[in-house]
Amino acid sequence: MWLNGARGSVATTAVSGLLALREGLVPPTGCASELLDADLPPWEAFVVGGHDVVDTPLVKRVESLVRDGVLPHDLAGWVADGLDAVDAEIRPGHDPAAFSGSQAGVARRLAADIDDFRTRHGLARVVVVNVASTEPPVHVPHESLAELEEALAVPGNAVLPPSSLVAYAAFQAGCPFVDFTPSTGVALPALDELARERSLPYAGRDGKTGxxxxxxxxxxxxxxxxxxxxxxxxxxxxxxxxxxxxxxxxxxxxxxxxxxxxxxxxxxxxxxxxxxxxxxxxxxxxxxxxxxxxxxxxxxxxxxxxxxxxxxDSSLAAPLVLDLARLLAAAHAAGRTGAQGALAFFFKDPLGSDEHRLAEQARELHEWARGLDDPRARETD
Amino acid sequence: MWLNGARGSVATTAVSGLLALREGLVPPTGCASELLDADLPPWEAFVVGGHDVVDTPLVKRVESLVRDGVLPHDLAGWVADGLDAVDAEIRPGHDPAAFSGSQAGVARRLAADIDDFRTRHGLARVVVVNVASTEPPVHVPHESLAELEEALAVPGNAVLPPSSLVAYAAFQAGCPFVDFTPSTGVALPALDELARERSLPYAGRDGKTGxxxxxxxxxxxxxxxxxxxxxxxxxxxxxxxxxxxxxxxxxxxxxxxxxxxxxxxxxxxxxxxxxxxxxxxxxxxxxxxxxxxxxxxxxxxxxxxxxxxxxxDSSLAAPLVLDLARLLAAAHAAGRTGAQGALAFFFKDPLGSDEHRLAEQARELHEWARGLDDPRARETD
Amino acid sequence: MWLNGARGSVATTAVSGLLALREGLVPPTGCASELLDADLPPWEAFVVGGHDVVDTPLVKRVESLVRDGVLPHDLAGWVADGLDAVDAEIRPGHDPAAFSGSQAGVARRLAADIDDFRTRHGLARVVVVNVASTEPPVHVPHESLAELEEALAVPGNAVLPPSSLVAYAAFQAGCPFVDFTPSTGVALPALDELARERSLPYAGRDGKTGxxxxxxxxxxxxxxxxxxxxxxxxxxxxxxxxxxxxxxxxxxxxxxxxxxxxxxxxxxxxxxxxxxxxxxxxxxxxxxxxxxxxxxxxxxxxxxxxxxxxxxDSSLAAPLVLDLARLLAAAHAAGRTGAQGALAFFFKDPLGSDEHRLAEQARELHEWARGLDDPRARETD
Amino acid sequence: MWLNGARGSVATTAVSGLLALREGLVPPTGCASELLDADLPPWEAFVVGGHDVVDTPLVKRVESLVRDGVLPHDLAGWVADGLDAVDAEIRPGHDPAAFSGSQAGVARRLAADIDDFRTRHGLARVVVVNVASTEPPVHVPHESLAELEEALAVPGNAVLPPSSLVAYAAFQAGCPFVDFTPSTGVALPALDELARERSLPYAGRDGKTGxxxxxxxxxxxxxxxxxxxxxxxxxxxxxxxxxxxxxxxxxxxxxxxxxxxxxxxxxxxxxxxxxxxxxxxxxxxxxxxxxxxxxxxxxxxxxxxxxxxxxxDSSLAAPLVLDLARLLAAAHAAGRTGAQGALAFFFKDPLGSDEHRLAEQARELHEWARGLDDPRARETD
Structure with a gap:
């Protein structure tokens, strides 16, 4: 799992919880994926890295989350070592204010960070999850991937908002992508084209938490x-x-x-x-x-x-982040590509789905999960 | 439609609404049956009678319902004539305090009232709906129909609570039955036996309104x-x-x-x-x-x-009473018998169903309604 | 009582209630003045007129207030005649969009309407209450009365917002004034100067109702x-x-x-x-x-x-309008002048007071009312 | 300050807060006595002891209060030594289930504990505050002090509920008493007689916290x-x-x-x-x-x-306990006796007062506090 915005509250809560789940210290309350009838990667299988533009250590963020009632008092002690290990895997994120060269170059650098992480840890796959701050809405005029890539190559040209540049880099690195925020992210025709070209699944957007x-x-x-x-x-x-x-x-x-x-x-x-x-x-x-x-x-x-x-907020969002990392990993393994509308259960503004009724979304999720092991189900994407 | 408790708030609201719907004066807001894909009897097809132990005229009850915001001010004028016609079809209910002879005799009298109503109006069927006041819980020891009928025949023996006696009479008169209250009503093995023997459908209990x-x-x-x-x-x-x-x-x-x-x-x-x-x-x-x-x-x-x-309260309950009368009429016509668990959507304590989740209940209701026209679906009861 | 905005919901409710109170048809629920230990004018003593820019008859407005639950269903019948009589006393208000000549001229016309009303009915005094729609905030640069009056005399010069022009006209007609809205109204140094010059009391602003x-x-x-x-x-x-x-x-x-x-x-x-x-x-x-x-x-x-x-809203505001008319009439009779800060109890933004605590305001109101009969209390204004 | 129920949540919160206030570690938020214009004993002047029937150490109770959000995480460390010192001053309370001899004897023992505490610490006075669990209502028939004392002397006779026995013991030890619970406590004519005889002030009952x-x-x-x-x-x-x-x-x-x-x-x-x-x-x-x-x-x-x-609950109650200890100490020093009705501000069921309006109670409290320094005010008790 690679978190964009890895030092934020949601990311820190998700990572702390993952460490505690891995040790069996807490039950998986709030993790909807536990209820699914599917063969999902276990919590022990996850290694975490990420990008962020700030450099506050995770243990510092944990303190304020304890104060706010998100994390239990005694957790900080249990997970301190694990947090330091994750800290060492966080690379500088893309800062649109201090950016030189072309966005294509930035994307190459971001993708290389992820690729290096995958190689060093010998991972089968890396799911990239965007949990960075919400961006203002933007209009990106480039409809096709070809047009988009042409524009990205122009030095100094701020074509994509950061969330979309991260999605682009994730796909270039061959990674499934989850947009947990309402930012533009992956919701562009050119990025859908890229995901399908690379046979990658993605899901979004805006985690439905309250x-x-x-x-x-x-x-x-x-x-x-x-x-x-x-x-x-x-x-x-x-x-x-x-x-x-x-x-x-x-x-x-x-x-x-x-x-x-x-x-x-x-x-x-x-x-x-x-x-x-x-x-x-x-x-x-x-x-x-x-x-x-x-x-x-x-x-x-x-x-x-x-x-x-x-x-x-972070208590509600974090388990969904973990659920989605597991589900996209399983979807990737099962060869699913494009927007996974059956994950609408997790999102306010579901990509690839028109269903907003929670109970219907839950039913679709359960069916989708059951179908992951079934090679014929792949065709229905 | 035959209402037990025909002069109460729920009954009066249901009847006033039916009269207004029949004239096309109001839209069927709150009537879930309107959303179903099924061939249900139209509002125009209904004639209303009932039993009650009190004799307040319906127009009197309408006044207090207008004051409470249940009925619109101008409705009273529109429906006055229709209410008088229904008033003329209300017969004295069973009063357990002033009861002589055997309960079997009471049941015969109640059934005769319903039968007479059906004959005089040339109706295909009469659905009996219990909307009388809630009774305290009771224990009825007679498990089989034979045991029950033996006990009912004993003079002065108060075997059944009023709601169950009404259900018994309804079945004896060959009528489908709806228990809209939490009273014991139809929820007895002996009455289920009777319903199945007479090939009658029933549904209950305790309308789910708030x-x-x-x-x-x-x-x-x-x-x-x-x-x-x-x-x-x-x-x-x-x-x-x-x-x-x-x-x-x-x-x-x-x-x-x-x-x-x-x-x-x-x-x-x-x-x-x-x-x-x-x-x-x-x-x-x-x-x-x-x-x-x-x-x-x-x-x-x-x-x-x-x-x-x-x-x-009555605004929420009344449309469900009308829905259930239509649905039981259609179920009877389609040859369904016994507890209609697929109507759990309408009840707090559904008979014939363990499903309490509203969205699943809605889905089951829609499927059931679609199956009414399908002779093969009858087998699944 | 002269209402500016006499055809609005608050005014219509106040007038309907006054008519019902005068006949003893309803108790004075919501009228805080009833609790005071003071010799206030009785409801029977009030005659009502007013200004408004619209001409919907009051009986029409009563219908929608009945529908909204503000007025009881049977009240409309009781007060119809009384409403017609008030209707006949409502004169066209000042419409800033269709105004010709100078604002000084408009004020003379408004004051003449009030003066005529007083004379025709032989009234000891007329309290003017502004219950017209809320205006946007404005800045009026003329600090002194002399400066203001010079500006008002210039043809086509829209010096004052309508609420303030009404207050000016009220004072010119020798009337106490109540500003029940958050509009600028009387809250200008030049108008305070005028009130003191004419020995008139006033109170405001923005009725505290919710x-x-x-x-x-x-x-x-x-x-x-x-x-x-x-x-x-x-x-x-x-x-x-x-x-x-x-x-x-x-x-x-x-x-x-x-x-x-x-x-x-x-x-x-x-x-x-x-x-x-x-x-x-x-x-x-x-x-x-x-x-x-x-x-x-x-x-x-x-x-x-x-x-x-x-x-x-109107149910909460209307009794305060009646209370304030009584209290300003009594204050005028007792020779009080200027902003009556002791009436802060009634207002969100009390003129002449820094006290916002309700219980303290209630205590000050009670003391003020007790002092109305006491000639020595006049000095403390 | 002597707390009956010294190991409960309210007592532990009050003591922890007192220790923190004494060190200036926290502001006195929630302490109404800080707003009074009176010469009250400073927090530094207080020494704490008490009675309790349980023997959980205070530091143990602090843990659960931290978990519940009543005490801040870092407070436990600051006040650990202080809590141990208070722990050493807590004596076994009266357990009505395991009581031998007469209640008069029990009272002598309780009073001796308090007296010993006062002597050892060289205190000017000790205010006893009942913060033990709520008792069921009881009827005590002995109207006069003489009758009561006669009954108390009978071995095995459970005349008074524990809260009242504590009040009796407090007065016998010459201490002002506060009843912070709805238990019978001091609200008996015979105890009022005793307080007046010993020239002791008291206040109650049932702290008004929510x-x-x-x-x-x-x-x-x-x-x-x-x-x-x-x-x-x-x-x-x-x-x-x-x-x-x-x-x-x-x-x-x-x-x-x-x-x-x-x-x-x-x-x-x-x-x-x-x-x-x-x-x-x-x-x-x-x-x-x-x-x-x-x-x-x-x-x-x-x-x-x-x-x-x-x-x-304890966050709201604890500062009032401290306020009342200060106020009763000052009242004792000023020679006030009997029920202090002017402290109704603190109680649901104020002894010595019919005033239930909070703003009026606040006003009476402020006046009472200002009068403490005034020897003439003593007469008004």
């Missing part, structure tokens, strides 16, 4: 009962780095758009759905969301539902 | 994500007649037990789940439920979800 | 217990005309600023306090606010409080 | 606005030892009764007010309360308020 998870579970209740949702408003209070990033409306744009698409798809109609993300630093890793749903029933009766979700 | 509906939608979210629910507490504030009945712990027992069974089944484990029903008269038909779910995620992280549901 | 009322009650709990509030976030869902107006950030600016000032004053410190107003049309007159308060206790312990307020 | 604190702040909002509360329901979810104790309806009786009295006093009328306490072990020290208030406004409009309080 309010949207709830909406995906609850909205089908209204539609299956023929109840008419009139409005569905949401307020998200976020501390931590994510809150600070998303306070900037440009960065929040990606996330808000992906949430709104999901809700409209779930309800089959546009509803009044104002949504806010507020940065509330004192909350730390705690993420509190309040949703108010106003709906109409029989003979026009007016009713409502309120939800208050109080989650720990 | 807190349990939500739980059935949300609990699978936790299990499919491998999140561990530690406690799930509930507080229900009820006004109206239902609140007054359920304030009595003996009556509430049936309902609390049916809710607890559902939650344990959904989560696959026992959790701390205190549950209260409080009678708060000022709320009228409004039913407010607060649920607090405490759960554990990755590495033992503690998180929570709160839900506040503000529903109008 | 979220801010709660905050004024609860924030002192934290401060008196030495608990440290870290953040206090708010989301307001508004339907109705007010919601539509406040969806426009320019108009919302006044309201958000007045709420933020209040919170900082209550807590004695700046806290993270993001606040949103969302327009959710299906809610009608219902206004739902969710507040999340995060606070720190002993040894840094983190705790929280959530509030969900579900109010009917 | 739901009731909120109610005391919010209920006056409704009454001062003439809004009519129709129902006020409450659900309390408690983990920890307090939850286990209060799950037993006999023990909960004291607490529920004290809460109900407070609400009726605040609203000036009986309202529908069902209240539940549920034991939810996974919550640990976290106490979550949900209140639903239904109220009527102008013209019968129906509105509601919901509150969700998420507090850490």
């Amino acid at each position: 309010e949207t998870l709830l909406r995906a579970a609850i909205a089908p209740m209204f539609t299956s009962r023929a109840l008419k949702v009139l409005s569905w408003t949401g307020t998200n209070l976020l501390g931590g780095g994510d809150g600070a990033t998303l306070e900037d409306p440009a960065h929040a744009g990606s996330k808000l758009a992906s949430k709104a698409r999901g809700l409209a798809a779930l309800l089959g109609a546009e509803v009044t759905a104002p949504l806010h993300i507020d940065h509330v630093p004192d909350l730390g890793e705690r993420k509190t969301a309040w949703d108010h749903v106003s709906f109409e029933g029989f003979l026009g009766a007016r009713m409502s539902l309120q939800l208050t979700w109080s989650g720990l | 807190e349990t509906l939500l739980r059935a939608a949300i609990a699978p979210m936790f299990t499919s994500r491998a999140l561990k629910v530690l406690s799930w507490t509930g507080t229900n504030l009820l006004g109206g007649g239902d609140g007054a009945t359920l304030e009595d712990p003996a009556h509430a027992g049936s309902k609390l037990a049916s809710k607890a069974r559902g939650l344990a089944a959904l989560l696959g484990a026992e959790v701390t789940a205190p549950l209260h029903i409080d009678h708060v008269p000022d709320l009228g038909e409004r039913k407010t439920a607060w649920d607090h779910v405490s759960f554990e995620g990755f590495l033992g992280a503690r998180m929570s979800l709160q839900l506040t549901w503000s529903g109008l | 979220e801010t009322l709660l905050r004024a009650a609860i924030a002192p709990m934290f401060t008196s217990r030495a608990l440290k509030v870290l953040s206090w976030t708010g989301t307001n869902l508004l339907g109705g005309g007010d919601g539509a107006t406040l969806e426009d950030p320019a108009h919302a600016g006044s309201k958000l600023a007045s709420k933020a000032r209040g919170l900082a004053a209550l807590l004695g410190a700046e806290v993270t306090a993001p606040l949103h107003i969302d327009h959710v049309p299906d809610l009608g007159e219902r206004k739902t606010a969710w507040d999340h308060v995060s606070f720190e206790g002993f040894l840094g312990a983190r705790m929280s409080l959530q509030l969900t307020w579900s109010g009917l | 739901e009731t604190l909120l109610r005391a702040a919010i209920a006056p909002m409704f009454t001062s606005r003439a809004l009519k509360v129709l129902s006020w329901t409450g659900t309390n979810l408690l983990g920890g030892g307090d939850g286990a104790t209060l799950e037993d309806p006999a023990h909960a009786g004291s607490k529920l009764a004290s809460k109900a009295r407070g609400l009726a006093a605040l609203l000036g009328a009986e309202v529908t007010a069902p209240l539940h306490i549920d034991h939810v072990p996974d919550l640990g020290e976290r106490k979550t309360a949900w209140d639903h208030v239904s109220f009527e406004g102008f013209l019968g409009a129906r509105m509601s308020l919901q509150l969700t309080w998420s507090g850490l």
Whole structure:
């Protein structure tokens, strides 16, 4: 597993948890892959490296995660050695502000880092997972891979946002890719073309960890009962780095758009759905969301539902990161290529799928996992 | 459609709505049967009668339902004539306090009322729906139909609670039966035997209209994500007649037990789940439920979800009553017999089914409805 | 009582209620003035007129207020005649878009309307209350009355926003003035100068009817217990005309600023306090606010409080409008002049007071009311 | 300060905090006494001892309080030595199950422990604070001190519940007494007689730390606005030892009764007010309360308020324990005797006061504190 953004909260939680799982110190609570009827790589099989633009040691980040209730107090001691080993495998990430030469050159350097990691550890495959900060939405005009590569070769030309450059480098290094953020990442026709050309599977995007998870579970209740949702408003209070990033409306744009698409798809109609993300630093890793749903029933009766979700962001995201690394590794081994829509269960804005209902997504995931061992299932991709 | 408890809030709302639907005055919001791919009897085909122990005219009940926001102000005028016609078809119900002779005799009288209604209106079939007040749980020792009928014939012997006597009478009159309440009703081996002997379908029990509906939608979210629910507490504030009945712990027992069974089944484990029903008269038909779910995620992280549901009880129940009347009529026409477990979607404590997850129940319902026209599907009952 | 915005929801509710109170048909629930130990004018003494730029009849507005649950169904019949009489006393308001001549001329016309009303009905005094739609914040540079009046006389010169022009006209007509909205209104040094010159009392601004009322009650709990509030976030869902107006950030600016000032004053410190107003049309007159308060206790312990307020905006505002009309009439009779800070109890952004704690405001109000009969108390204004 | 129940969560938190405050390691957040304009004993002046029936060392209890978020992780190290010193001053408490001789004898032993502590440390005075587990309500028939003492002298006669026996012993040892629990404690005429005879002040009972604190702040909002509360329901979810104790309806009786009295006093009328306490072990020290208030406004409009309080019980209680120890010490020094009603601010069921409104209680507390230095104020007790 290669993490882009390897020193962030989600990555640090995922790595700490992986180390603890490997030692059998904790149960795999929150890991949905444990429930699947499939032959997935065991936790012991994973080695972790990554890219990051900052150089805070992981043990430092662990301290603040302990303070915020994400990691248990005694974990820090157990996993300190393992974290140092991962630390030694983290290479400098691509910093768009301090970039020289062409983006093609940057991609070659990133791919070489991954390739070197694979070779040194003698790994069958490396799954690259993007868990870096959310970027503002961008438009990339290059539709075909050929056009894109031509543009990438031009020195000084910032063609791709960092998340997409990482996806490009991952594919060039022959690696499956997971986009866990709402950034552009792999969601470009030219990158889909590259993945198919190299016979690589990928999945994305925007891990579904809180309010949207709830909406995906609850909205089908209204539609299956023929109840008419009139409005569905949401307020998200976020501390931590994510809150600070998303306070900037440009960065929040990606996330808000992906949430709104999901809700409209779930309800089959546009509803009044104002949504806010507020940065509330004192909350730390705690993420509190309040949703108010106003709906109409029989003979026009007016009713409502309120939800208050109080989650720990990294605690919810980290096991999904591990699940996805396992699942993409298994998909790669089984020869799956392109967007794995059957992994929509994990994402707010699923690539390769129109299904937003959580229970249906869970059913598709289970079927997909069962099919991994079946060579005939490959054709259905 | 024959309603036991025909002058209650749910019955009055269902009848008022049916009249309005028949005239095309309102859309069928809240009627899940409208979403099914099946050939169901149209609203125009229904004639309504029923039993009740009270004699308040339906138009009187409509007034209080308008005041409580269940029925729109202008509906009362539209449906007054139709309500008077239904009023004329309501016969005195069985009053256990003022009962003479044997229960077998009572059942014959009730069955004769239904039979007379069917004959006078030239109906193909009559679906009997129990929407009377919740009874305390009882134990009925007579396992076989023969034993039961022997006991029923003894004068002065109160063998069956009223809800079960009504089910017995319905089957004797050759009618499908729906138990919309948590009372004992049809859930007795001897009555199942009778239904099968007469080739009659039935469904129950305890319409799923509020807190349990939500739980059935949300609990699978936790299990499919491998999140561990530690406690799930509930507080229900009820006004109206239902609140007054359920304030009595003996009556509430049936309902609390049916809710607890559902939650344990959904989560696959026992959790701390205190549950209260409080009678708060000022709320009228409004039913407010607060649920607090405490759960554990990755590495033992503690998180929570709160839900506040503000529903109008009769507005939620009435369309399901109409749905079930249509579906049982179609099941009868298609020759289905015994407990229709595929209708678990509608019930807190589904007879003939172990499935409590709402999305799976919806899927089973849709399949069942599609199979109604298919003679081969009959075998699977 | 002369209402600026006499055909709006608040005005219509206040007038309907006044008519019902006058006939003794309803108790004075929500009228805080009833609790005061003072000799206030009785409901029977009030005659109502007003200005408005729209001409929807009041009876029409009553219909939609009945539908929204603000007015009881049977009230419409009782007060129809009284509403027609008030309708006949409503004159065209000042429309800034269709204005010719000078603002001084407009003010003379408005003052003449009020004067005519007073004369025709032989009234001792007329209290003018502004309940028109919220305006965006403006800057008025004219500090002194002389400067202001010079500017007002210039033809075509839009010196004052409508709310302030109405206050100017009220004072010119010798009337006490209440600003029930967050608009600029009377809050200008030049208008204070005019009020004092004419020996007129006034009060404002922005009626405290929902979220801010709660905050004024609860924030002192934290401060008196030495608990440290870290953040206090708010989301307001508004339907109705007010919601539509406040969806426009320019108009919302006044309201958000007045709420933020209040919170900082209550807590004695700046806290993270993001606040949103969302327009959710299906809610009608219902206004739902969710507040999340995060606070720190002993040894840094983190705790929280959530509030969900579900109010009917006009139901909360209307009795305060009647209270303020009574209180300003009494203040005028008692010879009080200038900003009546002791009426801070009624306002989000009290003029003439720094007190935001509700209980202290209530105490000051009671003292002020007791002092109305006492000639010596006049000196303390 | 002498704590009855010195090894419980509240006591351990109070002692840990006192040690940290004494070293200036933490600010006095949550200590209301810091806001008073009075000459109170400084934190450095306090020495702590106590009684308890269990013998878990304080450092052990600290561990679980750290885990529950009550105490910061690094505090345990800072205060370990101080805790050991307090540990050495804790004597075996009175165990009603293993009691021989007369209660008079037990009281002499308890008083001797306190007296010995005072002598050894050369203290001016010792304030005894009861923070032991809540007892079921009991009836003590002995109205006068003489009758009571006669009964106490009879061997084997369990006249007083433990909390009252502790109060009796405290007074016999010449110590002011604080009852921080809803147990009977000092609230007996014979004990009041004893306190007055010995010129000792006392205060109680049942520390106001959560739901009731909120109610005391919010209920006056409704009454001062003439809004009519129709129902006020409450659900309390408690983990920890307090939850286990209060799950037993006999023990909960004291607490529920004290809460109900407070609400009726605040609203000036009986309202529908069902209240539940549920034991939810996974919550640990976290106490979550949900209140639903239904109220009527102008013209019968129906509105509601919901509150969700998420507090850490010991974090809220501990600073009040320290405040009360300081205040009773100062009251003793100032010669105050009997029930100190002006401390109602701290209690759910205030002895010597009928005031339940929080803001009024705060005002009375401030006045009382200012009067401590004033010899003439003594007369007003």
